[in-house]
Structure formats: structure tokens, C-alpha cells
Amino acid sequence: MTEDKLSSTSSGMAAPMAYFTAPQRTGLLANAGPVFWACLCGLALVAAIVTGTALTISNLRQREIQRGQENLQNTVRLLARHFDRQFSDFESVERSVANDLAQRISSPNDLKGVVSSETYYHYLRSKVNDSGDFAGVNVYGVDGNRLASSAQWPAAPVNLSDRKYFQAFKTTPEASAVMIQLVQSRLSSGMTIVIARKILGRDGQFLGMVTRSTTPDMIESFLSSIVPTDGALALLHQDGTLLARFPHSERALGQNFAASPLYAQAASSDGRATMQIVSPLDGQERIASVRYLDHYPVAVLGTINTSALLANWKDQARLVAVAAGGASAIILLILGFILHYLRRQRQRLRLAVNNMRQGLLLFDASERLILCNDVYLEMFGLSSRIVQPGTKLHEIMQHRIDVGSFVGDVERHCEMIRAASRTGQSSQAVVETPDGRCIQVKNQPVKNGGWVSTLEDITVQRRAEERIWKLANYDVLTGLPNRAHFVDELRRELEVSSNIEHFAVLFVDTDEFKAVNDSLGHHVGDELLESIAEVLRRCLAPSDFVARLGGDEFAIIMHYSGQQEQLAALVQRIQAAIRQPHRCGPHTLSVDASIGVAISKVDGLSCEELLRAADLAMYEAKASGRRTYQFFEAGMEKKARDRKLLESDLRQAIENEDIEVHFQPVLDLRSNEIGGCEALARWVHPERGYVSPADFIPIAEQSGLIEQLGDYVLRRACLEAMTWPDQMKVAVNVSPAQFKTGALPLKVASALADSGLSPGSLELEITEAVLIRDAKTALETLYQLRQLGARLALDDFGTGYSSLSYLSKFPFDKIKIDRSFINELSDGSRSAGIVRAVIALAAEHRMSTTAEGVETEQQRNMLRHLQCDEMQGFLLSPAKPAAEIKKMLNPAVPVKFAS
Numbered sequence: 001m002t003e004d005k006l007s008s009t010s011s012g013m014a015a016p017m018a019y020f021t022a023p024q025r026t027g028l029l030a031n032a033g034p035v036f037w038a039c040l041c042g043l044a045l046v047a048a049i050v051t052g053t054a055l056t057i058s059n060l061r062q063r064e065i066q067r068g069q070e071n072l073q074n075t076v077r078l079l080a081r082h083f084d085r086q087f088s089d090f091e092s093v094e095r096s097v098a099n100d101l102a103q104r105i106s107s108p109n110d111l112k113g114v115v116s117s118e119t120y121y122h123y124l125r126s127k128v129n130d131s132g133d134f135a136g137v138n139v140y141g142v143d144g145n146r147l148a149s150s151a152q153w154p155a156a157p158v159n160l161s162d163r164k165y166f167q168a169f170k171t172t173p174e175a176s177a178v179m180i181q182l183v184q185s186r187l188s189s190g191m192t193i194v195i196a197r198k199i200l201g202r203d204g205q206f207l208g209m210v211t212r213s214t215t216p217d218m219i220e221s222f223l224s225s226i227v228p229t230d231g232a233l234a235l236l237h238q239d240g241t242l243l244a245r246f247p248h249s250e251r252a253l254g255q256n257f258a259a260s261p262l263y264a265q266a267a268s269s270d271g272r273a274t275m276q277i278v279s280p281l282d283g284q285e286r287i288a289s290v291r292y293l294d295h296y297p298v299a300v301l302g303t304i305n306t307s308a309l310l311a312n313w314k315d316q317a318r319l320v321a322v323a324a325g326g327a328s329a330i331i332l333l334i335l336g337f338i339l340h341y342l343r344r345q346r347q348r349l350r351l352a353v354n355n356m357r358q359g360l361l362l363f364d365a366s367e368r369l370i371l372c373n374d375v376y377l378e379m380f381g382l383s384s385r386i387v388q389p390g391t392k393l394h395e396i397m398q399h400r401i402d403v404g405s406f407v408g409d410v411e412r413h414c415e416m417i418r419a420a421s422r423t424g425q426s427s428q429a430v431v432e433t434p435d436g437r438c439i440q441v442k443n444q445p446v447k448n449g450g451w452v453s454t455l456e457d458i459t460v461q462r463r464a465e466e467r468i469w470k471l472a473n474y475d476v477l478t479g480l481p482n483r484a485h486f487v488d489e490l491r492r493e494l495e496v497s498s499n500i501e502h503f504a505v506l507f508v509d510t511d512e513f514k515a516v517n518d519s520l521g522h523h524v525g526d527e528l529l530e531s532i533a534e535v536l537r538r539c540l541a542p543s544d545f546v547a548r549l550g551g552d553e554f555a556i557i558m559h560y561s562g563q564q565e566q567l568a569a570l571v572q573r574i575q576a577a578i579r580q581p582h583r584c585g586p587h588t589l590s591v592d593a594s595i596g597v598a599i600s601k602v603d604g605l606s607c608e609e610l611l612r613a614a615d616l617a618m619y620e621a622k623a624s625g626r627r628t629y630q631f632f633e634a635g636m637e638k639k640a641r642d643r644k645l646l647e648s649d650l651r652q653a654i655e656n657e658d659i660e661v662h663f664q665p666v667l668d669l670r671s672n673e674i675g676g677c678e679a680l681a682r683w684v685h686p687e688r689g690y691v692s693p694a695d696f697i698p699i700a701e702q703s704g705l706i707e708q709l710g711d712y713v714l715r716r717a718c719l720e721a722m723t724w725p726d727q728m729k730v731a732v733n734v735s736p737a738q739f740k741t742g743a744l745p746l747k748v749a750s751a752l753a754d755s756g757l758s759p760g761s762l763e764l765e766i767t768e769a770v771l772i773r774d775a776k777t778a779l780e781t782l783y784q785l786r787q788l789g790a791r792l793a794l795d796d797f798g799t800g801y802s803s804l805s806y807l808s809k810f811p812f813d814k815i816k817i818d819r820s821f822i823n824e825l826s827d828g829s830r831s832a833g834i835v836r837a838v839i840a841l842a843a844e845h846r847m848s849t850t851a852e853g854v855e856t857e858q859q860r861n862m863l864r865h866l867q868c869d870e871m872q873g874f875l876l877s878p879a880k881p882a883a884e885i886k887k888m889l890n891p892a893v894p895v896k897f898a899s
């Protein structure tokens with residue numbers, strides 16, 4: 001069976017497998033879960049924080065630098081203005097001296113005369129004093145010699161004709177009127193900054209120059225008072241020569257920085273420039289700003305150490321970075337925690353999912369696999385590379401076809417599941433795999449569409465259930481269904497059978513089974529039952545149903561056309577089949593069966609009624625001489641009831657001693673004299689009239705009344721026999737049921753004692769059934785009876801199975817050949833042969849023979865001819881009341897025959 005042919009036990013969804021979904025891949029991130037998105041958002045947040053922080057820090061830095069630059073520019077601007085004024089003030093003395101001389105002198109030779117006077121010395125001195133700046137002023141002639149000085153009179157001779165500014169003044173008429181230069185002083189030992197002004201005559205003729213000097217120290221000491229922390233201030237000549245710097249650098253003083261980018265930029269623009277530089281002096285990163293003075297070829301340079309400038313920013317940046325880093329760390333931590341938690345959850349889930357007994361599948365609404373455990377893969381030998389999250393249901397089913405764990409149409413299967421899914425109810429089904437395993441599939445819809453399926457291999461459980469079911473429903477010996485199963489089947493048949501269907505219930509009872517079982521042993525009996533079961537199985541149609549009800553009883557549900565003749569033919573066929581010899585081990589056994597038939601439509605409606613009807617019919621068949629079949633008739637029920645009534649009446653009759661004992665004489669065939677009588681029970685029912693012992697003895701046996709009845713007959717017979725002539729014997733029938741208690745010898749002894757009859761006059765007739773039931777105890781009882789002195793006769797010889805074997809086991813005194821043989825007795829018949837053989841056998845064992853049921857003279861002659869010892873039968877006399885029979889026993893009265 002494949003999964004699409006399943007035995008569904010579901011409510012609602014009948015489909016077996018829980019793979020539900022709908023089509024279309026929706027892109028790469030179609031399966032990205034919320035975890036993925038959470039991680040992405042978290043990381044984006046961290047990235048944003050990092051970027052924002054970097055930008056903020058960078059902005060702060062920019063701003064800090066800008067602020068530093070602005071401050072620096074302001075300082076430099078103020079300084080430039082300051083020095084402009086300073087130089088102007090300082091140089092105003094030279095200007096006034098130069099202007100004054102220009103007015104007074106017309107040729108270069110006049111200059112020396114004017115300025116070398118003491119008066120002029122005082123004049124110069126006063127000029128210097130007036131300016132408040134005590135740097136001296138000197139006047140040089142056109143040859144570069146010093147002509148006058150405010151410092152002393154007469155002025156010490158010094159020649160400056162080699163000085164650059166002097167040469168510029170002298171040789172280049174268009175050179176600026178004022179020139180500044182840092183030089184090694186020829187008046188003192190140190191470096192000095194000379195501010196020189198040319199003296200021009202009225203006609204523009206070069207007359208000489210006026211100079212005033214200041215030292216870098218002076219300027220540096222001023223710069224030191226205003227220099228910003230971590231900054232430096234410097235004064236440069238516009239040609240790039242460093243004039244002064246604070247902090248002081250001896251090395252740098254006089255060095256030319258014209259090539260520096262800052263200075264180059266200032267030179268190329270309007271004398272102003274600000275930029276970040278690497279200091280050529282100390283290699284540190286600095287912000288530098290330079291500005292030319294408006295009126296002198298001097299520039300002011302201010303620098304500030306960038307790292308110092310950014311010290312504040314660094315603190316801020318650190319704070320911001322720490323805050324951002326903290327925030328990011330927290331976010332990452334939370335993310336990490338979530339991921340860890342989810343991973344652990346997933347691990348736990350996987351652990352749980354892979355450790356369950358069931359295969360597990362979870363599908364989303366688009367028939368795509370979300371989750372699948374290893375158990376499922378192992379269950380069907382599937383590959384985890386194919387069956388993984390995202391795989392579609394039909395792909396999985398196709399894979400299952402490929403590996404041979406599914407047989408069927410994938411599309412049809414998927415469609416079936418879809419249809420089932422629409423009902424939205426959970427379902428359950430058991431499917432059988434191609435390799436014969438039973439898989440229980442449970443489907444449970446989940447919210448938002450999709451299904452979870454659990455699959456469990458219940459093969460072992462199923463097989464156990466099947467075994468248990470088989471044990472509960474089948475007979476172990478024959479393998480046929482048992483009574484319970486038969487009743488179930490009959491109920492089912494009654495439920496489903498339509499009006500046009502006809503079936504009958506047959507009860508088959510094997511007639512001689514018990515005898516076989518007891519005489520040949522249980523295993524032979526078992527073999528016989530198996531053989532009968534096989535015969536029944538073979539002669540029935542597949543639609544029929546045969547069961548063993550127990551013991552030797554079988555039952556059949558048989559379908560037929562509806563015509564009773566056909567049914568009868570079928571029943572006869574069964575009977576004929578059973579009658580065929582059965583080979584059981586070394587034995588070949590013939591058995592017959594009594595069959596009761598009840599027809600579903602005609603006889604009864606309910607299951608119980610049908611069973612009872614078939615049982616009654618079977619009972620009837622048995623009662624009517626076995627080896628036959630009976631259809632149920634309405635009267636049978638009544639008969640059964642009657643039996644019950646009869647039983648209670650019999651009980652009453654026995655108690656009231658309404659049962660009489662009649663006697664049938666037995667004739668000695670040689671002497672033609674009556675040798676004794678057989679006591680036979682007679683019951684005349686007040687309403688029914690004469691009831692045959694063949695009817696009431698079985699009832700007495702089954703109801704247990706036989707004990708009482710048997711005892712009564714025995715006592716009556718003994719008492720009666722005491723009134724007969726000597727040597728006259730009395731025969732009493734003993735039922736096998738009387739052997740059950742083991743009290744029979746006691747009762748016989750008591751009857752003999754009470755009557756005074758000689759034990760040798762009492763003959764007990766028993767049937768082989770006594771020996772069959774429990775041979776050991778029966779033999780014991782027989783020996784006890786023999787010890788009492790009673791004679792023992794084997795009654796109804798030839799009707800059973802094992803008569804011959806028992807003859808050798810127990811030495812009976814007499815064999816009574818059954819009436820059925822005598823009936824058929826005619827010259828040359830089969831019965832004659834049997835009777836002859838029995839007589840010979842009996843003689844061999846020193847037993848006498850009595851023929852029962854002799855009705856004709858011909859039979860008597862034959863028996864005499866066969867050398868049978870005695871006869872009994874209607875030819876001589878039926879059983880008669882004691883008083884009547886007593887007359888016949890008189891030896892003086894000649895024996896008369898009926899014919």
C-alpha cells in the first residue's frame with residue numbers, strides 16, 4: 001500500500017503527510033528570519049554610532065583647529081599692526097633726521113661737515129631721547145663711513161659700505177627708502193636688526209643713510225609676553241629671513257624660510273597665509289599664520305602646536321568615543337547574547353527534535369520546509385542535502401520516490417494534502433511503506449498556515465497488536481477464526497448485507513471426534529481437527545467464512561443464491577467432504593458431521609438469534625441420529641424448551657418413583673431357554689404418555705439425574721430378580737455418567753446386599769463410551785465390580801471405534817452385538833461377516849455373545865448358525881412389566897416367538 005492508499009483514521013483531514021505550502025521563491029532573503037534582521041539592524045546601529053562618532057570627533061577637531069587658526073590669525077594681525085606702528089615710531093627719528101638733512105645739504109661732501117659737529121651729536125641725542133626709545137641713531141656718508149652717532153662724539157669710525165642695504169641704497173635709486181636687515185653687529189658683539197633709511201638730496205641724489213638698530217632679544221622679549229601656550233611667534237623679513245623668534249632658536253635666527261609653503265603662499269597672495277605645517281625647526285605639526293606688515297618689509301609669524309591645540313578636543317573626543325564605544329558594545333553584547341540564547345535554544349530544540357522517536361516536519365504556508373529532524377531522514381533514508389529548510393514538499397516527495405520509500409503520484413499526493421489542509425483540522429493516518437513498515441502520520445495545522453507532521457514507525461506495535469488480535473480472534477490449532485471472531489464477522493455481515501444477499505449460518509459438529517481424541521490420543525485428535533478445518537477451508541467459496549467454535553464444533557457463514565435447494569447441495573457437499581477419510585499420522589479416520597443450518601433472512605434477524613437457531617438445528621441433527629443436517633425450524637426452539645420442561649418433569653418422576661422398570665427376556669439360542677432379563681426404564685408421562693429412554697436417558701445424563709435414576713433401576717432390578725427362579729440373571733444398563741463419581745461399586749454392593757441377590761446373577765451393561773472417557777478410572781471401577789462378583793457386558797458393540805482395543809484391555813463376560821448389525825443381517829451381507837467376526841473374537845477371549853434387536857425368525861436362525869450364544873428382541877418379547885415377565889420365566893412355560 002502506498003501513502004495515497006491509506007487507512008485514514010482522521011477527523012477532517014484524510015491526507016497522510018503534512019507537507020503544506022504554495023509556490024514561488026521570493027528572492028534571496030525570502031527565508032531570512034527575524035534573527036537575521038535583528039542582527040542586521042543591530043550591526044547597522046553600531047555602524048551608525050561609529051560613523052556618527054567619527055564625524056562628530058572629526059567636526060570637533062575641525063572646529064578646534066579652525067578656532068585655533070582664527071585665534072592665531074587675530075594674534076598675528078594684532079602683532080602686525082603693533083610692529084607696523086612700532087617700526088614707524090622707531091623709524092620716525094631716522095625719517096626726521098633724513099628729511100632734515102635733505103633740506104640742509106645739497107651735495108654728499110656737505111654731509112660730513114653738518115653731521116660731524118658736536119652740536120649735531122647733541123641734536124641726534126635729543127632726537128633719540130625724544131623718541132623714548134634709547135636705541136642709538138647713526139648717520140653714514142655716501143662712502144659708507146659713519147659720520148655721526150647719538151652714542152658718542154666724535155663717532156667711532158665704522159664702514160658699512162659692504163652692507164646689502166647700503167649697496168641697494170647707493171646703486172639702486174628705485175630701491176625702497178627704508179630697508180631692514182639682520183646682521184652681525186660691528187658695534188657690539190651680537191646680532192642686530194638694522195633699520196636703515198637713505199638720505200636723498202633735494203635733487204634725489206644719494207647722500208648717505210641713517211640707521212637705527214634693535215636686537216632680536218628685544219623683540220623676542222616682547223614676543224614672550226604675548227606668545228600663546230604651546231605657540232611660537234616670530235618676526236621675519238619679507239625675504240624670509242628670521243629676525244626674531246620666541247621661543248628663541250639660535251639656529252633659526254637669520255635662516256631663510258622663503259621656500260616654506262606658508263611663506264610662499266603669503267608671498268603669492270596679499271601677504272597673508274594660514275595653514276597647517278610641519279615645523280622645520282622641531283618637526284612638530286603646527287598651525288601657522290603669517291602676515292606682512294603694511295609699511296615695512298617685515299612679516300609676523302605665529303604658530304601653535306596642533307597637538308596642544310587639540311588637547312581639549314582630544315579629551316572631548318575621548319569622551320564621545322567612550323560613550324559611543326560603550327553604546328556599541330552594549331548593542332553588540334545584547335546582540336551576542338540574543339544570538340547565543342537563540343543558538344542555545346536552537347541546539348536544545350535540535351537535541352529535543354532529534355531525540356524524539358517520531359520524525360518531525362514543519363512546513364510553512366507555501367509548502368516549504370522549515371524544520372526537519374534526523375529521525376525523519378533516517379526513517380526514509382533521505383539525504384540532508386536535499387531535504388533541508390526551504391525544500392518544497394513535492395521535491396521531498398520526489399526524493400522519496402528516488403530512494404524508494406514512496407510509491408505513488410507525487411502531484412496527486414500533494415494535491416490531496418492541500419485539499420486536506422483546507423479543512424484546517426488535524427488528522428491521523430497509518431501508511432505502509434514499500435518495505436512493509438507501518439508509519440503513523442499525524443498532521444497538525446499551525447497558525448499562519450503551514451503544518452507540523454509527526455511520523456512514527458509503529459511496525460513493532462502493529463505486529464504485536466496483530467499478534468494479540470490474532471490470538472484473540474484465531475484458533476491456534478487450526479488457524480481458523482475463533483468463536484469471538486465469528487460472532488464479530490456475523491454481526492458485520494448482518495450490518496452490510498443487503499436484501500438481495502443471502503447467507504446461512506452453519507454449525508458443524510463432528511460426530512465421532514471425542515472417541516478419536518480419547519482413544520487415539522490428543523495429537524491424533526488435533527490432526528483430525530486440522531484436517532477437517534482444511535477440508536472446510538477448501539470446499540468453501542472465498543466469500544464464505546469458517547471458524548472453529550471450540551472442541552469439534554465448526555461454524556460457517558455461507559453465501560448462496562437464495563434457493564434452499566442450492567444451499568442444501570452446498571451443505572451436502574461439505575458433509576461429503578468431511579466424510580472423506582482423513583490421514584492422521586499412522587491412522588486413516590472416517591468421520592461424519594451433524595450440521596445445523598440457519599438462514600439469515602428466513603430464520604432470524606439478530607446475530608444471537610441466528611447463532612442459537614444454527615445451534616438448535618445442529619442439536620436436532622444430532623438428536624435425529626447424527627450424520628445428517630437440519631435446517632432450522634421454528635419448532636426447534638420449542639423443542640429445546642420442551643427439553644427443559646421434560647427435565648424438570650423427569651426430576652419429579654424420579655422423585656415420585658413414577659419411573660417403572662420393565663424387563664426384556666434373553667434367550668439361550670442353544671437350549672432355547674430364557675436365561676435372564678434386561679432391565680429397561682419406562683416412563684409414562686401424565687401428559688405426553690410414553691417417553692422413550694432414548695429421549696429421557698440423555699436428559700438424565702446431562703442433568704445429573706442419572707445417578708438417582710440408575711440407582712433406582714439397579715435396586716428395583718435386583719429386588720425383582722430375587723423373585724425369579726435360580727440361575728436367572730438380570731442385566732442392568734449403566735450409563736457412563738455413573739462412572740464419573742467412582743461410587744458405582746459401592747452402590748452395586750449395597751443393592752446386592754439389600755436385595756440379597758447373588759452377585760453372579762447381576763450383569764452390568766456398559767458401553768465403550770465408559771472406557772473412552774477416562775480409561776484408567778473406568779478400568780479400576782470395572783475391576784472393583786468384577787471383584788464384587790458381578791458380570792460385565794459390553795453393550796452396543798460395534799457402534800464405537802475402539803471396541804476391539806478395549807476387548808483386549810478388559811476381559812468382559814459378554815458382548816452385546818448392536819441392533820444395527822442384526823437389522824441388516826441377511827445371508828452374505830457385510831453385517832453377517834462382522835457378526836461372525838465378533839462372535840469368533842468373543843470366543844477367543846472367552847466371552848459369550850448376545851445379539852440385540854432380533855425381530856425375525858430368519859435372524860434367529862442365522863445367529864444360531866453363526867453360533868451366537870444368546871438373543872434378545874421383539875421376536876421373543878419386548879420389555880414388559882415385572883409381573884408379566886415373571887410368567888414367562890417359569891421353566892415350565894414353553895418359549896413362544898412373536899412371528
Ligand code: C2E
Pocket residue numbers: 664679680681692693694697710713733734735765795796819852853854855872873874875878879
Ligand atoms: P439398550 O441397552 O440397547 O436396550 C435395548 C433397547 O432395544 C431397548 O430400547 C429395547 O426396548 C430395544 N429393543 C429390544 N428388542 C428390540 C427389537 O427387537 N427391535 C427393536 N427395534 N428394539 C428392540 P429402550 O428400552 O427404548 O432403551 C433404549 C436405550 O435406553 C437402551 O438401549 C439403553 O441404552 C437405555 N436405557 C434404557 N433403560 C435404561 C436404564 O435403566 N439405565 C440406563 N443407563 N440406560 C437405559
Ligand code: CA
Pocket residue numbers: 678733765795
Ligand atoms: Ca442394554
Ligand code: CA
Pocket residue numbers: 795796816818819852
Ligand atoms: Ca444395547
